[in-house]
Amino acid sequence: MSETQDFINEKNIIIGLDATDKEDAIFKMSQVLEKNGDICDAKKFYQDVLYRESLTTTGIGNNIAIPHGKSDTVMQPSLIFAKSKRPLQWNSLDGQPVEIIFLMAVGTADSGKEHLRMLAHLSGNLMNDDFVKQIKDANKTQDILDVFDEFKEDEDNE
């Protein structure tokens, strides 16, 4: 499905993210979003994501975090995935450090419903033990893409 490939491809997957802490991780990932043309201002977007972080933690447990923010710097709803080189402190719900980060970018205007749907579907998948295990086990870009592909939306409206 070309829409999925457009949404998640090798350009928005980072294996071995070299970040010193949570803020550094979000900033470096924001810079990649800017380079990919998904957002127009990495610094501003980073501030908007940190604001969301200040409300409640996005460390959902299982060593996974899903920082996200609504920001007018976002050109199209998008996602960037990273596996960190080292565990990062994230005030997670289960108190565990984070190694897997899904940074979601959504614009303030109501647009890109297709992509919003994919973010929603991905969020649902994070509650699926099989999906989480496979994402944890995958350590190459192509393997990550394969997992996303395997769990893409198909029978959600049963």
Place this chain on the structure above:
Amino acid sequence: MSKKIVAVTACIAGIAHTYMAAENLKKYAKKAGYEIKVETQGAMGIENQLKQKDIDEADIVIFAVDTTVSKAERFENKNVFKVGTSEVVKNGKAAIDGAIAAAQQ
């Protein structure tokens, strides 16, 4: 006897927690053998809107929300069990167990 649950999930940004909470409620309700229908109120608006019939027949209503529920008048006179989306994401089983306990009061 199988219980019927209806739920509404909604978070601040409407991007992630709304949908994680919905999936986790479904997962643990099914594990326990309960019927569940979940309406999401997120960035895409209201989806899988609950039918009034399902609301009327439900033993318990779960509001897994960090914000106000839209069209809350549909749940007037219903027994509502309220939790935050993060609690549901963290421990779906506890949310379902808590709701069932509330239904039996």
